[in-house]
Amino acid sequence: MTKTIAVIGGTGLCDWPGAEVLDETAIETEYGAPSSLLQRIRYEGAEFLFLARHGKGHQIPPHAINYRANVAALKKAGVDALVAVNAVGGISERFVTGVIAIPNQINDYTWGREHTFFDGSNGKVEHIDFSYPYSQDLRSRLANAAVDADIAFEDYGVYAVTQGPRLETAAEISRLARDGNDIVGMTAMPEASLAREVGIEYASVALVVNPGAGLSDNIITMEDIQTVIDTGMLQVKSILAHCIAAY
Template sequence: MSRCIAVVGGTGLCEWPGAKLLKSISPSSDYGEPSAELQQIEYEGAEFVFLARHGNGHSIPPHKINYRANIDSLRQAGVTDILAVNAVGGISDQFVAGVIALPEQLNDYTWGREHTFFDGCGGEVQHIDFSYPFSEELRLRLCAAAERGGIDIEPYGTYAVTQGPRLETAAEIRRLARDGNDMVGMTAMPEAALAREAGINYASVCLVVNPGAGLSDSLITMEDIQAVIDTGMLQVKSLLAHCICGH
């Protein structure tokens, strides 16, 4: 079966300077409108579908994203593999600002989000195996791409998914650390679970953009986060291109 790869990007990944737009796709969904239209683009020799998770102009907060419509639209477009990009805060010592991490596990602390296609409304209920929430095949492909591209990565980690849009308190970060989390973000769930329900392979590329609350001597500022995003997302894009070209 031929593979169709999608990149789902949020903070810092809404624009692709130098990319060629091949076509725009506006699939319908029974779950409402996706965050944005799907774009078929070519970047550094890699061709893929791109979806702006937070919408054009980064206007949709994490807890308001229509994750079901996003994943359903990608499924209807024939997507078989999703490379999801997430900006996260670092918790464990090696997850400092600027590090690119490829998590293999997650803990879900979100609430109130429409988190499944199997809600009983369609007369069908299924219970997916979610023991390993990220595709190990895709994660290993990303590891190999990083080696080919000379890009430093943390190849493992546990991602804590919080509700947002606020950042966490110092006490919450201490609790997340006790729970065994290495990084914290706001968008991997229910995105990863919905992809599993839809039969789409899913892996996450995390850029650490700030230390977790209370883990540095200064407060977290959006200016500091943006500075890391401006440089780090260039590395993330290069990693994605190497991975997609290697498929």
């Protein structure tokens, strides 16, 4: 059975230069409108749906994203598997700037976000198993795609999800390191758990765009981050194209 694949992109992946946009669809959900139009894209021979997590022009900060509307819209569009692209900070030794990771675990430090479809409003409450937040099958497909594309990557990683939009303090990064986190970002939750609630396979490709606060002698600047994104996201897109084309 052919699966419908979607990509949800954030920092550095709001658009796809060189891709053919086949159509765009506005989808309304009971949770409101998603961050952007849902595009059907053809890129390097792969066809998939794409949703810009932060909206067109990167206008929505991480804490204000309507995650429920985004996931509900993808489910309504018939999506079976969702690959999230995340720009993250590096914490542990192997996750230096420029490294691409396919994380396997999550620690959630966010607060105040609408984070579940099972909020009791419809009289239905469920408790999902979230022991392993990422689909192992989809992770394996991404890993195989990276090998096929001859792109180096780390096939693990604990993703710490912080509230944002500010970056973390050096003390916070030290705490995250003690908690066993390898990378830090702001958007994996509640995106991952919402996907699990509606039965969408979910995995991530994360690009390390800066060292965590206090782990280098330099101040973290958006200019430095953008330099890494310009190179790294081309590799991420190649992994995605190889993965989706192989479905």
